[in-house]
Amino acid sequence: MPDHLSLMTLHALLIAIYFSFLWKAGRRERWIYFCKVFGALMVGAVALGWLMYFFPRP
Amino acid sequence: MADPRSVTEGREAAQLPLSLLLALGWLVPGLGHLLLRRRLRAAVFFGVITVSFVVGIFLQGELILPQPGDPLSYVAAIAIIGNGVPFFVAKYLGLGHGVVTSAAYEFGNTFLLTAGMMNLLLLLDIHEIVRGHKEW
Numbered sequence: 001m002p003d004h005l006s007l008m009t010l011h012a013l014l015i016a017i018y019f020s021f022l023w024k025a026g027r028r029e030r031w032i033y034f035c036k037v038f039g040a041l042m043v044g045a046v047a048l049g050w051l052m053y054f055f056p057r058p
Numbered sequence: 059m060a061d062p063r064s065v066t067e068g069r070e071a072a073q074l075p076l077s078l079l080l081a082l083g084w085l086v087p088g089l090g091h092l093l094l095r096r097r098l099r100a101a102v103f104f105g106v107i108t109v110s111f112v113v114g115i116f117l118q119g120e121l122i123l124p125q126p127g128d129p130l131s132y133v134a135a136i137a138i139i140g141n142g143v144p145f146f147v148a149k150y151l152g153l154g155h156g157v158v159t160s161a162a163y164e165f166g167n168t169f170l171l172t173a174g175m176m177n178l179l180l181l182l183d184i185h186e187i188v189r190g191h192k193e194w
Contacts, residue, residue, distance in 0.1 A: 004165075007117075007162075007165050010113065011110075011168065011169065011172070014106050014109060014110050014172075015172070017102065017106055018102075018103065018106045018107075018176050021098075021099050021102045021103065022099075022103075022179070022180075022183060025193070025194040
């Protein structure tokens with residue numbers, strides 16, 4: 001099985017492509033939106049992962 | 059307020075009844091957009107949803123069906139069946155039983171559920187295009 005980060009990256013990639021084509025029309029707009037969504041998903045997931053250190057499993 | 063020109067274009071592109079377009083769009087990801095002459099978007103949607111579904115199956119995700127006493131399974135089933143033909147093909151081939159003990163099980167479920175939800179969201183997009191509320 002690929003590692004978790006690779007799977008998360010693939011998932012973020014698919015989601016970002018999907019929504020950039022669903023919601024944006026022009027090529028430039030799609031690229032900008034793709035970068036925003038992909039970046040938000042990746043950075044958000046890593047940030048949430050770090051935050052979980054403050055809530056260890058009992 | 060929709061642009062009258064885009065309304066006309068949307069209706070001209072829809073040579074099939076809306077209900078049939080929605081049904082075909084559900085069964086085959088991207089087919090609704092293809093019939094509405096949105097070829098690039100249709101190809102992208104088909105690719106993204108199919109890849110997501112196949113990866114979900116490969117990761118030993120589960121094709122969740124409604125389970126009595128488990129309300130969330132009904133919600134999950136809507137998303138899973140939202141995949142359309144890929145769901146029925148996978149069921150026919152005996153795939154998607156889900157291996158709970160697998161490390162990839164939850165990842166697989168995530169990909170499968172996401173694929174179904176993306177396909178269902180496309181139906182709303184088809185509706186918007188046919189009604190002329192969306193220009194592209």
